[in-house]
Amino acid sequence: MSPRTHQVPSIPNSPPSPSPVLTPSHPIYPIRPPGVPTSPHPRPSPMLLRFLPSQLLPMAPLADLYHLTMAYALWRTGRHRDPAAAELFFRREPFGAAFVVGAGLGQALRSLGALRFSAADIAYLRSVLPSTTEDAFFDYLCTVDASEVTVTSVPEGSVVFSRVPLLQVKGPLLVVQLLETTLLCLVSYASLVATNAARFRLLAGPEMKLMELGLRRAQGPDGGLSASKYSYIGGFDCTSNILAGKLYGIPVRGTVAHSFIMSFRSLEEVKPRVLSPLAGGEPMDLPSLAESWLQKVCELLGISTDKPNCGELAAFVSYAVAFPQDFQGLLDTYCVMRSGLPNFCAVALALHQLGYRAIGVRLDSGDLIQQSKETRRVLRACGAHFQVPWFGSIPIAVSNDINEQSLEEFNREGSEIDMVGVGTNLVTCPLQPSLGCVYKLVEVNGSPCLKFTEEEEKMTIPGIKAIYRLYDAAGRPFMDLMALENEPSPSVGQELVVHILGRRGEATKVRPSAVEPLHHMYLRDGQVCEELPSLQEVRSHAQASLNLLSPVHRQLRDPQPYPVALTEKLQLLLTELQHASQ
Numbered sequence: 001m002s003p004r005t006h007q008v009p010s011i012p013n014s015p016p017s018p019s020p021v022l023t024p025s026h027p028i029y030p031i032r033p034p035g036v037p038t039s040p041h042p043r044p045s046p047m048l049l050r051f052l053p054s055q056l057l058p059m060a061p062l063a064d065l066y067h068l069t070m071a072y073a074l075w076r077t078g079r080h081r082d083p084a085a086a087e088l089f090f091r092r093e094p095f096g097a098a099f100v101v102g103a104g105l106g107q108a109l110r111s112l113g114a115l116r117f118s119a120a121d122i123a124y125l126r127s128v129l130p131s132t133t134e135d136a137f138f139d140y141l142c143t144v145d146a147s148e149v150t151v152t153s154v155p156e157g158s159v160v161f162s163r164v165p166l167l168q169v170k171g172p173l174l175v176v177q178l179l180e181t182t183l184l185c186l187v188s189y190a191s192l193v194a195t196n197a198a199r200f201r202l203l204a205g206p207e208m209k210l211m212e213l214g215l216r217r218a219q220g221p222d223g224g225l226s227a228s229k230y231s232y233i234g235g236f237d238c239t240s241n242i243l244a245g246k247l248y249g250i251p252v253r254g255t256v257a258h259s260f261i262m263s264f265r266s267l268e269e270v271k272p273r274v275l276s277p278l279a280g281g282e283p284m285d286l287p288s289l290a291e292s293w294l295q296k297v298c299e300l301l302g303i304s305t306d307k308p309n310c311g312e313l314a315a316f317v318s319y320a321v322a323f324p325q326d327f328q329g330l331l332d333t334y335c336v337m338r339s340g341l342p343n344f345c346a347v348a349l350a351l352h353q354l355g356y357r358a359i360g361v362r363l364d365s366g367d368l369i370q371q372s373k374e375t376r377r378v379l380r381a382c383g384a385h386f387q388v389p390w391f392g393s394i395p396i397a398v399s400n401d402i403n404e405q406s407l408e409e410f411n412r413e414g415s416e417i418d419m420v421g422v423g424t425n426l427v428t429c430p431l432q433p434s435l436g437c438v439y440k441l442v443e444v445n446g447s448p449c450l451k452f453t454e455e456e457e458k459m460t461i462p463g464i465k466a467i468y469r470l471y472d473a474a475g476r477p478f479m480d481l482m483a484l485e486n487e488p489s490p491s492v493g494q495e496l497v498v499h500i501l502g503r504r505g506e507a508t509k510v511r512p513s514a515v516e517p518l519h520h521m522y523l524r525d526g527q528v529c530e531e532l533p534s535l536q537e538v539r540s541h542a543q544a545s546l547n548l549l550s551p552v553h554r555q556l557r558d559p560q561p562y563p564v565a566l567t568e569k570l571q572l573l574l575t576e577l578q579h580a581s582q
Contacts, residue, residue, distance in 0.1 A: 080174035085443040087165035094432040098559035104190025105156040112146040147526035152519040157542035188437040197234025203407040209419040213240040214427030227427035264314040278355030294346035316347040328360040360395040376416035452581035470512035483567040498565035
């Protein structure tokens, strides 16, 4: 049996509590009878508050200053309540890939329930806005909330492509503009990390376990929490971040640090020393038992018994006494082959004698591929010689600045690695530190808006849209299609004339075998109208979405670009507005 089918190294952790879910029975705001004014201090529902860390409440000040100066100008001109729509999208896929895993959308939707200005917020804004700002404007800000906001979005975890809106926001112009930075902040980094994690998962394959351990390298505690959450969506199996485990129900795992091993000098420091057999019986002195096994292991491996480090053996024994059913060893504090591995085998065999089973080893330096092979050889030799069948398949975990190239080398060189811990190169996204999402106005007072520029990539696509994903006969998506909101939906088997972005308006005919409306309406006038999925459901959806992609779009090196197209009506509107702008 392959070693990768066995238990993954872990430490005990309590089962995660289920995440709360927003449902239509939990409105973000209570429904107000007609004519009843908005409360000056609208309160999010108790269910909603459970989703949000305290530092994110209230959300209204999470904006740039110019949003408030524009808000004042709109208010002064009486246009603050004009109906408007904006959309959030990115212009280019990151990391040279052809896809992005859309994430942060659930948190973005939940944040709308916290949109309000407190008395302290108003006092601060008085201090930073010009002294000529009218008092009545601050009174108005006290009434601002998201009770008239409608949001459609792709389901979180969906694979998305450049220029296609991840979400669309409708509401009063002032509020729609005020939400820009909040939504960008919550979606951009989340989608970037989820996409980065998905790349690691694709390279690792389905069997290898991936552990996120980037908290200490992240951009602050909030960045660390986001990285843990969204790398889990992207395909990682667990995190070392216990706060993320508590808040989000992500499985928490860990091994042991070099500092723990270095803190021991001799077996005399091991307290307590005795351990009872798993099946019951007379307790035995584990240090003495480990010493006797060490002599046998050293003899088998042809190693002098004075080579293994005594302090390391003491650290392993102490950890084994504390966690006899979850014992694992960090092998490279001193020397893997002459100390770490013999000491681990001795303690693991001593535990086996008492009925326990070690769960793994970790390598954190050196040539990880070669060391994994040598470690597997020794484990198999011990298992065969001492007649312990499971010993040769003890899982091997590695860490040490793992990146995409590392995973490619592990696969190419046939390593014996079962689990990989990734930190810096996951959470900081060094290959591309920003996704570059943008939030653009597309309609005001029923009139489509266009940002016109000679740089085609930065030109916006006007109008409120319906988004469709078109599938081929094999069940794989081959194109995303943007249409005007009031256009009829494309039909299965119907020939469509479309204009693929980036091809200068060239018309193409396609005939889809299946059509999927991509956006769901999650919020209508401040009311939740579709249940938000749990984190586990989002994670499963992300993996299913990636699996549906054609290999030519999913490959990480030189992928074939995924086509995004406009209907004839939307292309005609775009052309008319371009000519009008010129």
